Every structure is written in C-alpha cells, then in structure tokens.
Amino acid sequence: MKWPETITIKEVGPRDGLQNEKIFIPTDDKIAWINELSKSGLTSIEVTSFVNPKWIPALADAVDVMAGIKREPGVSYSALVPNRQGLERAFAADIDEAAVFMSASETHNLKNINKTIPDTLPVLKEIVQDANAAGKKTRGYVSTVFGCPYEGVVNTEAVVRVADSLFDMGIDELSLGDTIGVANPRQVQEVLDLLLKRFPSDKLAMHFHDTRGMALANVLASLDMGITVFDSSAGGLGGCPYAPGASGNAVTEDLLYMLHGMGIHTGVDEEKILAASAFIQEKIGQSLPSKNLQAAGAHDQ
Amino acid sequence: MKWPETITIKEVGPRDGLQNEKIFIPTDDKIAWINELSKSGLTSIEVTSFVNPKWIPALADAVDVMAGIKREPGVSYSALVPNRQGLERAFAADIDEAAVFMSASETHNLKNINKTIPDTLPVLKEIVQDANAAGKKTRGYVSTVFGCPYEGVVNTEAVVRVADSLFDMGIDELSLGDTIGVANPRQVQEVLDLLLKRFPSDKLAMHFHDTRGMALANVLASLDMGITVFDSSAGGLGGCPYAPGASGNAVTEDLLYMLHGMGIHTGVDEEKILAASAFIQEKIGQSLPSKNLQAAGAHDQ
Numbered sequence: 001m002k003w004p005e006t007i008t009i010k011e012v013g014p015r016d017g018l019q020n021e022k023i024f025i026p027t028d029d030k031i032a033w034i035n036e037l038s039k040s041g042l043t044s045i046e047v048t049s050f051v052n053p054k055w056i057p058a059l060a061d062a063v064d065v066m067a068g069i070k071r072e073p074g075v076s077y078s079a080l081v082p083n084r085q086g087l088e089r090a091f092a093a094d095i096d097e098a099a100v101f102m103s104a105s106e107t108h109n110l111k112n113i114n115k116t117i118p119d120t121l122p123v124l125k126e127i128v129q130d131a132n133a134a135g136k137k138t139r140g141y142v143s144t145v146f147g148c149p150y151e152g153v154v155n156t157e158a159v160v161r162v163a164d165s166l167f168d169m170g171i172d173e174l175s176l177g178d179t180i181g182v183a184n185p186r187q188v189q190e191v192l193d194l195l196l197k198r199f200p201s202d203k204l205a206m207h208f209h210d211t212r213g214m215a216l217a218n219v220l221a222s223l224d225m226g227i228t229v230f231d232s233s234a235g236g237l238g239g240c241p242y243a244p245g246a247s248g249n250a251v252t253e254d255l256l257y258m259l260h261g262m263g264i265h266t267g268v269d270e271e272k273i274l275a276a277s278a279f280i281q282e283k284i285g286q287s288l289p290s291k292n293l294q295a296a297g298a299h300d301q
Numbered sequence: 302m303k304w305p306e307t308i309t310i311k312e313v314g315p316r317d318g319l320q321n322e323k324i325f326i327p328t329d330d331k332i333a334w335i336n337e338l339s340k341s342g343l344t345s346i347e348v349t350s351f352v353n354p355k356w357i358p359a360l361a362d363a364v365d366v367m368a369g370i371k372r373e374p375g376v377s378y379s380a381l382v383p384n385r386q387g388l389e390r391a392f393a394a395d396i397d398e399a400a401v402f403m404s405a406s407e408t409h410n411l412k413n414i415n416k417t418i419p420d421t422l423p424v425l426k427e428i429v430q431d432a433n434a435a436g437k438k439t440r441g442y443v444s445t446v447f448g449c450p451y452e453g454v455v456n457t458e459a460v461v462r463v464a465d466s467l468f469d470m471g472i473d474e475l476s477l478g479d480t481i482g483v484a485n486p487r488q489v490q491e492v493l494d495l496l497l498k499r500f501p502s503d504k505l506a507m508h509f510h511d512t513r514g515m516a517l518a519n520v521l522a523s524l525d526m527g528i529t530v531f532d533s534s535a536g537g538l539g540g541c542p543y544a545p546g547a548s549g550n551a552v553t554e555d556l557l558y559m560l561h562g563m564g565i566h567t568g569v570d571e572e573k574i575l576a577a578s579a580f581i582q583e584k585i586g587q588s589l590p591s592k593n594l595q596a597a598g599a600h601d602q
Contacts, residue, residue: 003487181596184562185521186304213555213592214562216518220486247592254514261485261515291514291548295482 003223006265009252010044010175010205010231011037013280014065015080017237017248019049019056021284027061029283031068033276037234038072040272046078046099050086066093078139082113087127091134098131100124100171101141104159105148108179112143121165128169137173140166141207145176145191146183156194163199174204175231178218181211181247185221192225205229210236210247210289216258219250223264230255235277236289247289253277254291304524307566309345310553311476311506311532312338314581315366316347316381318538318549320357322585328362330584332369334577338535339373341573347379347400351387367394379440383414388428392435399432401425401472402442405460406449409480413444422466429470438474441467442508446477446492447484457495464500475505476532479519482512482548486522493526506530511537511548511590517559520551524565531556536578537590548590554578555592 053060078097103109206222208215238248256270281288354361379398404410429439507523509516539549557571582589
C-alpha cells in the first residue's frame, strides 16, 4: 500500500470540540489551551465560531478568544462564519481563514441553518467572495456527507452538487464531514472515488467523528485514496455530554500515533498535543475519549 | 480495494476480557453472558482459562462455567490451556478447542509463563499433540508480535520462528497478538507480508488490542492483506482497571459495525452482541469502551 508521505492535520477542537461540550470553558482557559496547541507544530487551528452566541453559547466569547491568543508564525487561525455579519466580526477579530458550512442533506441543513440548501448558497457565496477579496483563505464544510440523522443515507450526487457550488464560489478547500460518525471504510472509498474524479485530492479534507469507533479506520481508507488533510480534535473533544465516554471528532493524538507509526510526517509533536489534551481534560472535568491520553495516564500510575 | 467477502469473528471476551478486569464476575453471570453470546451467530467463543487460578483468580471458576453454559450447535467452545494438568481439567470440562500461548519476545514470555521460549515449546507440544490425539482443535497464541512492554520492538524473525514451531507441533490456527496495543497499519502489513509468504492466510488470525485506538485501523490493514479471522471482545472488555475508559481487545460490536457496513458477511447479529455487551457492562459496573454501546445508550436518552 502506498500512502502519502506528509499529512496536514487541522485542529478543530477549540471550535467543533468545545461547541459540543455541555460545559462553558472560561475564556482564559480556552486561550491558554489554544496557546499550547499553537506551540505543537500544528499549522491550522480552528479557534472559534462567529455564529450567533444564542445558538452556540459555549463559543459566545469568540471575539475575546481571538483577541487573547498569542499567534505563532506559520499557524493559520480560522473561525466558523455563518453570514456577512459574522464575517464582519471575524474580520474585526483578524482571523486568517473563514470557514463556511452547510449540509449535503436538506433536512439537516434546514434544522442546522434554518434555510434550504438553495437559500443557503447565496449567503455562503457572499462570505467567500468578501473573504477572498480581503485576502483571507476560505474553507467549506459539508456536513452529513456519509449519512444524515433525519434522512439516513445521503446520495453522493447531492454531495457533488454542494461541492461544485462551494468550489464555484471560490473556496480554497472542502472538508467532507461524517457529522454523525456513521461512515465505514468502503463507503469512504466509494464517495472519494467519485469526488476525486472531479476535484484534486489536495483540495479535499476529511472530517470524521468517532461516534461508532470508525474514525481512524476511515482515515486509513482515505489515505489509501491519497487524501492528505484531516480534521481532528485534541483529546477527542465534542462527544455527547449525556453519554459518558461518547466520542466527538477523530482524536488528534491517536491520529498522530497512527500516522507517525506509519512513517508519515505531520510536523506535529505528539507529546505537546498530549499535554494540551490533559490540560483541557482537566478543565472539562471528565475523561476524554483519547486512547493515547488514557494509555499515558495508565502508565503514570 | 478488494476485501474478503466473509470474516470469522472469534469472541474472546469471556477469557481475555474478563481475565483483565479487576472485578470477579459471579459464575452465574458469566454463564448467562456466554449463553447470550452463543445465540448471536458467533461460531467460536473462548470461554475461560485452565491456567492455575492462583495466577488468574478472575477465571478460577473455569470448570463450573464450562459445566454451566448451554452449548449451541455450530459454536466451538475453547479455553486457554497452559500445560498437561490444565489440559486434563479442560478435557474433563469437555472443551471443543484448546488454545496454547507464548510470546514472541523472551522477556515477556519469561514474565508471563515463567519459562524461556525454548523451555516453553516442549510444554506446548505435549498439549497440542494430546489435544489433537483426542480429536480437539488447537489454536496457538503468540503475544507481543508488534511490540513488547520490556523489549520494545520485536523482530519479525522471532515471530516467524515461534510460528514455525507452533505449526510444526500441529496447531490448526495461529493468533497473532498485539498484546499491548502498539501496532500501526503499516507495521501490520509489513509483518503480514512476511508471514503470508510462509503460512496460508486462512491459518492466521489477528488479535488486536485498542490501547492506543488502533484496533480497527489495524483490522482494515489486515483485511487488505486477505486476513479472514479476527479476535475481539464484546463491549471491549479487558481494559486496565486503573484507567477508566482504557481499552482492552478490539470491540466485537464496533468490528461488526465496520465489517457489515463494508458489506462483509460475519453471520453475527450486531443487536444481540450489543445486548450481551450491555448485560456484562452492568455487571462490571462501569462504562465499557464500546463506541456502539455508548452510541446506543445516547440514543436511548
């Protein structure tokens, strides 16, 4: 098997992880954590979200977090942006990259964004064009690529249509999300097989959730297809707060363990990520899903 | 990617899972659990161990468990057997299959069996030959194939030597154990690449632990190599009792979720395994690592 030699990891824990945690992490703790992550060798950190705080109270301190972090050279600091008002706040906070988001399935898009897919596209187009005009990078997230909690299986043609629209707007990269963690390696390869006929592999990122334990197997299946960018969360933040141990995003340190063991370069320091995960685990106040963090803890005893 | 169409899952939770749990599960609960597993479509269950109870008190009731379970047609009930005395007890308990065990690394073998590898081989040979003479199947376990807690990296040549010795004795199947859960997909493929030059793929089983979250990715890497037999534990039993959430064996239901999602046949009913895992989780009294069990629990709420 021939795998890529170098992989880019995009740390989404501060945004996708924390937005799904029940507890509000104090702003200073978020800042301290992101500062730790910044010194690990990561080149991309999704810091927060400029969605209306009414919808995501856990990230209501977006402006203060952006203002408080110490920026490291070579790290791109991105944030989720839902509309033009959000982009203005994000500009004021001096983000490096704006991430727009929508779903491949109509029902999830409607429930999550309160708009149909056709009504969402013009809003995202404004953001992407304004951000590009301001010299910012843009990323598009597509949710429910591998399954929708309301509609079940999602037709890959629907994913292709959304991907086409987003690239037509001018996004630099598309992140394909297994939002509810239902994908399996065969499905990953089938979907990628179709998408890679239309889009170059270096424009696609995979965003897996570990809800059913599939995240790293799906990463491996994606590596087989030549994918080189993966989203993950330090500690595996973002699990359902009502189910102890339930998993959120792919775990950054577990992903690093696998990639480094396979001889794949990431530029990220595993030990520094583990330390950052231990820090945020203490703030969250319960065990995070990270296997390598647990294994390190067992060693300590 | 071409994967096998049918996979055999060997359930090792009652032995490898429970032997690593801190708590003694009452004999009647073990029996009730194994009876549930027996009705799930599994064709192989490792019920217990006839190692001296002094060493594994959690399985001190081996004889009673074997006597108490209701055997289903088509299910092979196996047990771990350390020596001739153990085999006699196992014969008296009417096991279908005897499993012998040793390590690929000298230090682990010495610490675990209290004998050098050269001194272990004749003991195992007696067991395998007596079991075969009695018409029983035999399985060989090799521990520390991908790494040793005392020696670090293990030379694959050492694995090949042990495998040669075990097949020469007459074992029917060899189970390659990542005892401390350190393997990665590239290492799995490199080791298998060497072993499959000497042994047919239907004689090899993979036995992964999920200590660092690699179990399913390593299963996928093994499927790529044509491996068709995998060991796993319902619920993911067998984690370190001192590290909450720490993982034991590959999780049977998570493995089933992946394989069935990939269109691979196992003959095992996921829902029945989930129910059996929920049963034993309640007896253990703390959350097991199983992601699908946690996801099912989250749905219930």
